[in-house]
Amino acid sequence: MTSDVLVLGAGIVGVSTALHLLERGRSVVLFDRAEPGSGTSYGNAGLIERSSVIPYSFPRDPMALLRYALNGQSDVRYSPSFLPKAASFLWQYWRNSAAAPLEVATRAMLPLVQACIPEHDRLVARAGAEHLIRADGWVALYKTTARFNAAVAEAGRLAPFGLQYRVLTPQEFIALEPAYRPGLSTIAGAIHWQDPKTVTDPQGLVKAYADLFAANGGQMARGDAATLTEIAGGWQVTGADGATITAREAVVALGPQSGLVFRKAGYRIPLGIKRGYHRHYTQTDGAMPRLSVVDEESGYVLAPMRQGLRITTGIEFADPAAPANDIQIRRDEVEARRLLDLGPPVEKTPWLGLRPCLPDMRPIIGPAPRHKGLWFHFGHAHHGLTLGPASGRLLSEMMTGETPFVDPAPYAATRFA
Numbered sequence: 001m002t003s004d005v006l007v008l009g010a011g012i013v014g015v016s017t018a019l020h021l022l023e024r025g026r027s028v029v030l031f032d033r034a035e036p037g038s039g040t041s042y043g044n045a046g047l048i049e050r051s052s053v054i055p056y057s058f059p060r061d062p063m064a065l066l067r068y069a070l071n072g073q074s075d076v077r078y079s080p081s082f083l084p085k086a087a088s089f090l091w092q093y094w095r096n097s098a099a100a101p102l103e104v105a106t107r108a109m110l111p112l113v114q115a116c117i118p119e120h121d122r123l124v125a126r127a128g129a130e131h132l133i134r135a136d137g138w139v140a141l142y143k144t145t146a147r148f149n150a151a152v153a154e155a156g157r158l159a160p161f162g163l164q165y166r167v168l169t170p171q172e173f174i175a176l177e178p179a180y181r182p183g184l185s186t187i188a189g190a191i192h193w194q195d196p197k198t199v200t201d202p203q204g205l206v207k208a209y210a211d212l213f214a215a216n217g218g219q220m221a222r223g224d225a226a227t228l229t230e231i232a233g234g235w236q237v238t239g240a241d242g243a244t245i246t247a248r249e250a251v252v253a254l255g256p257q258s259g260l261v262f263r264k265a266g267y268r269i270p271l272g273i274k275r276g277y278h279r280h281y282t283q284t285d286g287a288m289p290r291l292s293v294v295d296e297e298s299g300y301v302l303a304p305m306r307q308g309l310r311i312t313t314g315i316e317f318a319d320p321a322a323p324a325n326d327i328q329i330r331r332d333e334v335e336a337r338r339l340l341d342l343g344p345p346v347e348k349t350p351w352l353g354l355r356p357c358l359p360d361m362r363p364i365i366g367p368a369p370r371h372k373g374l375w376f377h378f379g380h381a382h383h384g385l386t387l388g389p390a391s392g393r394l395l396s397e398m399m400t401g402e403t404p405f406v407d408p409a410p411y412a413a414t415r416f417a
């Protein structure tokens, strides 16, 4: 098999890139060890997060740091034995979360965030995947008046970004979402963010995009990306069937596993991993909420999905290869049961996913600095589902010599090389 481009990784980032390259007349092979969307893209909360204009930063407030250090919270927990290994990443992340660099990261990410809905809309329409998309935003829920008031003030400070939102009293929230317990003493208020869209089956969406790719002449192949080698005039991998696949250019879109290629090629890129979990719960008729709700004080999401009501957890810093620890999902389940009637869990054990994160809160999108024809496309962290299509457009414009719709400079790999 020979093609112009070999895209390694069929998550939301790789599939979107492959589609954009195909649209620009390139022959493309999409290469993965498993079926499309079975990595991190399988299990996210399904938010196409148009309202997340400030990147997810490391807390700087000493009281918050102390709370996290005590390790009793559900939104972020850590495995003490992993901290020494994560120290360098955490230090860089903490430094980049100061006001000035956070402002730089916000400005850098904004054009991609602004493009997330139109870029998904276009692919959704082409893929006929409208049935997987809801266009009614998501709700941030607050359980204490202090946190609610602070959040309303913070939302006001985001006015320059022109986001659409509605502040809701507990009664207004219940009117919107009757599946939650009425007469609550547990809800102080809510903010309904109206610009975002949500996906009821994130892997289903990746598969729909992959089907569109295949229907338009894109080729798919299975195998291990660790077989990637540089050859005269291009790149080569070996498929699971032993066949050789060659291409002039290769894109590394392996999400959390991207290190297996860039490390071998000699790049020292501080790709960190934030682990996260999900589990589905069977809801009876009438008990399934309509909207995705984020319990902002406990840091989990309740997302109505095809498989049931999906609880997705916050962050766990632990060795990516360590066994799953269900403590966060158990804590979140207790909190969620206070808010609504939660049915029995669908799965025996929670799903574990790995968010690929860079410490300056932006992905790498662009050429590998010292290897001709090798391109890097990873590190989309908390917002890979959101950003995949916009980011895929940007990389394919760079690869085909078009004028990029966004200045690619902030995403260059050279910032670490």
Ligand SMILES: Cc1cc2nc3c(=O)[nH]c(=O)nc-3n(C[C@H](O)[C@H](O)[C@H](O)COP(=O)(O)OP(=O)(O)OC[C@H]3O[C@@H](n4cnc5c(N)ncnc54)[C@H](O)[C@@H]3O)c2cc1C
Pocket (backbone or CB within 6 Å): 008, 009, 010, 011, 012, 013, 014, 031, 032, 033, 034, 035, 036, 037, 038, 039, 040, 041, 042, 043, 044, 045, 046, 047, 048, 049, 223, 224, 225, 226, 253, 254, 255, 256, 257, 260, 275, 276, 277, 278, 312, 313, 353, 354, 355, 356, 378, 379, 380, 381, 382, 383, 384, 385, 386, 387
């Ligand atoms: C709990 C949780 C909730 C989240 N919620 C949201 C959300 O609501 N909104 C949002 O925008 N983002 C969310 N995210 C983040 C989002 O899911 C990720 O940023 C995104 O899925 C990353 O996509 P990717 O294509 O880079 O990686 P992946 O989806 O992991 O794709 C990488 C691909 O590479 C393949 N691969 C790996 N190693 C090899 C190999 N050796 N050979 C061949 N193939 C290989 C894998 O099989 C996989 O298909 C969430 C993440 C988690 C964990």
